[in-house]
Amino acid sequence: MYFKSLFLQKTSQIMHFSYFNGQVLLVDQTALGIKDLAILRGYGLFDYFRTYNGRPFQWDLYWKRFQNSAASLLLTIPLPKDEIYAIVLELIKKQGGGDCAIRFLLTGGYAEDSINASEPNFVILTEDIHHVSEATYLAGISVLSYAYVRDLPHVKSIDYKHLIMAQPALKNANAQDIMYHVNGDVSELSRSNVFMVKGQKLYTPKHNILNGITRQVVIELARTDFEIIETDISLAELLIADEIFTTSSTKKILAITQIDQHKIGSGIMGPKTSLLLQKFNDLIQNW
Amino acid sequence: MYFKSLFLQKTSQIMHFSYFNGQVLLVDQTALGIKDLAILRGYGLFDYFRTYNGRPFQWDLYWKRFQNSAASLLLTIPLPKDEIYAIVLELIKKQGGGDCAIRFLLTGGYAEDSINASEPNFVILTEDIHHVSEATYLAGISVLSYAYVRDLPHVKSIDYKHLIMAQPALKNANAQDIMYHVNGDVSELSRSNVFMVKGQKLYTPKHNILNGITRQVVIELARTDFEIIETDISLAELLIADEIFTTSSTKKILAITQIDQHKIGSGIMGPKTSLLLQKFNDLIQNW
Numbered sequence: 042m043y044f045k046s047l048f049l050q051k052t053s054q055i056m057h058f059s060y061f062n063g064q065v066l067l068v069d070q071t072a073l074g075i076k077d078l079a080i081l082r083g084y085g086l087f088d089y090f091r092t093y094n095g096r097p098f099q100w101d102l103y104w105k106r107f108q109n110s111a112a113s114l115l116l117t118i119p120l121p122k123d124e125i126y127a128i129v130l131e132l133i134k135k136q137g138g139g140d141c142a143i144r145f146l147l148t149g150g151y152a153e154d155s156i157n158a159s160e161p162n163f164v165i166l167t168e169d170i171h172h173v174s175e176a177t178y179l180a181g182i183s184v185l186s187y188a189y190v191r192d193l194p195h196v197k198s199i200d201y202k203h204l205i206m207a208q209p210a211l212k213n214a215n216a217q218d219i220m221y222h223v224n225g226d227v228s229e230l231s232r233s234n235v236f237m238v239k240g241q242k243l244y245t246p247k248h249n250i251l252n253g254i255t256r257q258v259v260i261e262l263a264r265t266d267f268e269i270i271e272t273d274i275s276l277a278e279l280l281i282a283d284e285i286f287t288t289s290s291t292k293k294i295l296a297i298t299q300i301d302q303h304k305i306g307s308g309i310m311g312p313k314t315s316l317l318l319q320k321f322n323d324l325i326q327n328w
Numbered sequence: 329m330y331f332k333s334l335f336l337q338k339t340s341q342i343m344h345f346s347y348f349n350g351q352v353l354l355v356d357q358t359a360l361g362i363k364d365l366a367i368l369r370g371y372g373l374f375d376y377f378r379t380y381n382g383r384p385f386q387w388d389l390y391w392k393r394f395q396n397s398a399a400s401l402l403l404t405i406p407l408p409k410d411e412i413y414a415i416v417l418e419l420i421k422k423q424g425g426g427d428c429a430i431r432f433l434l435t436g437g438y439a440e441d442s443i444n445a446s447e448p449n450f451v452i453l454t455e456d457i458h459h460v461s462e463a464t465y466l467a468g469i470s471v472l473s474y475a476y477v478r479d480l481p482h483v484k485s486i487d488y489k490h491l492i493m494a495q496p497a498l499k500n501a502n503a504q505d506i507m508y509h510v511n512g513d514v515s516e517l518s519r520s521n522v523f524m525v526k527g528q529k530l531y532t533p534k535h536n537i538l539n540g541i542t543r544q545v546v547i548e549l550a551r552t553d554f555e556i557i558e559t560d561i562s563l564a565e566l567l568i569a570d571e572i573f574t575t576s577s578t579k580k581i582l583a584i585t586q587i588d589q590h591k592i593g594s595g596i597m598g599p600k601t602s603l604l605l606q607k608f609n610d611l612i613q614n615w
Contacts, residue, residue: 059362072359073367075346075451080360080433082488083370115493146367149492154458156492164362171441192479192489200487201369202479205436205443206402 058135060128060165062119065135068166078149078158085148085199086110090254091170091290092140093328097129098290102254106197107145109252113196116147116161125165132167142168142291146199171291178318181298181310182287185210186276187219190228194249204231218287220300223249226273233289235297237274237282238313243267246274255288262320267313276300284311293325294318345422347415347452349406352422355453365436365445372435372486373397377541378457378577379427380615384416385577389541393484394432396539400483403434403448412452419454429455429578433486458578465605468585468597469574472497473563474506477515481536491518505574507587510536513560520576522584524561524569525600530554533561542575549607554600563587571598580612581605 057068079085088107091098104122111118118125129143144166150158189203207219218230228249229235234256237244243263245256260269279285284306285297294317296310310318344355366372375394378385391409398405405412416430431453437445476490494506505517515536516522521543524531530550532543547556566572571593572584581604583597597605 061362068362071362073362075348075355075358075360075433075453077367078492079367079370080364080372080435081374081486082492083366083372083486084489084492085367085370087368114489115496146362148367155455157495166362168442192487198489199368199370200479200489202371202401202485202487205365205369205371208444209402 055169056136057141057167057169058132059167060132060163062162062164065132068168071164071166073148073162073164074151076151076153076155077162078152078155079146079162079199081152081155082149083198083200084114085146086114086116086197087147087199088145088197089142089290091142092133093325095133095138095140096328097126097133097143098325098328099254099258100126100129102257106252106254107147109195110197111147113193114147114149114198116149118147119161119163128165132165136167140170142170144168173292173295178295179310181296181305181308182217183215183299184218184220184230184297184301185214185216186227186301187221188223189219189221190223190249191221191251194228194251197251201231207231216299220276220297221249222276225275225277227276227279229253230287230289233287233292233295235274235279236286236288237279238267238284238286238311239282241267242270243313244270244272244274247271248273253288255290255293258324259288259294259317259321262324263317266316280305282306284314286310286314286317294321342456343423344428344454344456345419346454347419347450349449349451352419355455358451358453360435360449360451361438363438363440363442364449365439365442366433366449366486368439368442369436370487371401372433373401373403373484374434374486375432375484376429376577378429379420380612382420382425382427383615384413384420384430385612385615386541386545387413387416389544393539393541394434396482397484398434400480401434401436401485403436405434406448406450415452419452423454427457429457431455460579460582465582466597468583468592468595469504470502470586471505471507471517471584471588472501472503473514473588474508475510476506476508477510477536478508478538481515481538484538488518494518503586507563507584508536509563512562512564514563514566516540517574517576520574520579520582522561522566523573523575524566525554525571525573525598526569528554529557530600531557531559531561534558535560540575542577542580545611546575546581546604546608549611550604553603567592569593571601573597573601573604581608 152158439445
């Protein structure tokens with residue numbers, strides 16, 4: 042079955058591969074029929090992880106989260122864990138074995154009546170890793186506060202419409218991301234978790250968040266040096282923190298040095314953030 | 329450019345056609361590249377209307393709403409109104425000229441970095457009309473109350489994940505739709521507006537709603553017989569209404585005769601709802 046389209050997708054210069062319902066394809070040739078519920082109803086979920094030294098980082102944790110998202114959206118993952126892992130390894134190998142990012146997409150599936158589908162569509166994509174530069178790690182990033190809580194925040198659904206809508210405001214303010222808050226409490230950035238350093242205490246929001254894998258890893262890494270407190274954190278508290286940082290698969294541990302017009306701490310990456318980043322880098326070096 | 333896929337989309341028995349970025353295709357062959365922001369980020373909008381006597385119903389109003397949605401999501405419609413209307417007429421003719429439904433889809437477009445796209449993808453689909461039976465008009469429908477407000481309710485975005493998630497509960501309760509409410513106030517059904525009859529007064533929610541075209545038409549039709557009041561309506565008030573009905577492009581004016589376990593009014597379509605449905609049917613007969 043071939044789908045026609047006039048427009049080429051613009052993807053990376055590097056050749057990337059996909060797996061789609063049993064077949065290995067080029068990402069540029071991978072398409073979803075227009076009657077899929079992801080397209081008609083925004084009904085789909087994803088997950089996203091990367092390799093270090095050619096090996097998927099924390100596969101067990103990412104798989105578990107992917108399973109949880111699928112269960113929440115009542116979607117059945119069509120293959121068992123070990124078969125999917127074998128496909129992931131095949132895709133990594135196929136594009137040369139260097140480090141890459143992997144995106145899973147599990148969609149609602151094709152629905153004749155735009156509501157009821159019989160089986161999900163499952164796609165795996167390899168992607169470029171968006172590296173954060175050394176200069177950015179040192180300087181930290183600037184974020185804009187944004188009053189919003191993600192719908193079903195514990196599910197990694199594909200719903201990121203506010204991030205896309207916020208792009209002009211971010212470019213205008215020369216900021217890198219939006220920081221979600223509701224009723225005064227901060228939850229997360231658009232695609233990453235938030236931590237706050239105060240003395241030897243490390244705080245991170247507990248509610249309305251996606252359970253980040255890097256968040257989990259960082260909590261474990263930090264235990265020897267910090268008291269870890271998962272709780273509600275107000276925007277006002279964040280502004281007077283010693284240090285703030287965000288965690289994600291691609292950002293690792295990245296200082297947040299400005300919120301709206303407010304400088305945070307020293308205005309550059311602080312010593313505690315630097316210490317944790319060093320620990321994280323040690324971990325991945327030997328992954 | 330051809331996209332490969334192993335799975336056929338299951339669509340109608342009748343042949344349906346699409347327009348996609350300048351080309352007329354079969355709906356079954358229409359696909360969106362996997363890097364589109366609708367698939368990766370749930371970023372897209374749609375509109376949906378139907379023909380009566382082979383002619384698009386209230387085209388000017390639907391077009392205006394489509395424009396408003398696109399403006400809210402910062403997406404540019406790639407063709408002017410008259411050219412799109414000509415394509416719509418061509419698609420209707422191509423499938424025999426009988427009445428059909430038309431779906432517009434405007435998506436975020438292809439984004440190499442999963443965030444920034446250069447131009448939207450625009451798709452037009454023809455679809456079967458989901459007719460409501462005479463028996464259903466007489467009996468009315470049963471709905472389940474559901475605590476939720478659509479994200480960006482004034483925008484016809486593709487975000488209907490709660491409707492899809494609610495399907496098992498609806499089937500289990502033998503109910504036909506969910507009724508959104510927040511802080512006690514009802515906003516709308518998943519894809520249609522709500523009206524309440526009390527004596528000669530006709531109430532309809534004012535906030536957190538999509539501006540339904542059928543809603544607008546019904547308000548105009550009802551003016552001679554009712555005092556129209558657009559206001560907040562609590563779930564408790566609805567339960568003791570004389571009559572309730574919902575309005576949409578496919579449902580026209582359809583009685584709601586049960587909310588959760590509560591029967592509304594007489595438990596079948598009431599006389600005021602019937603009167604308005606008759607007026608609406610007169611309008612479309614001569615469209």
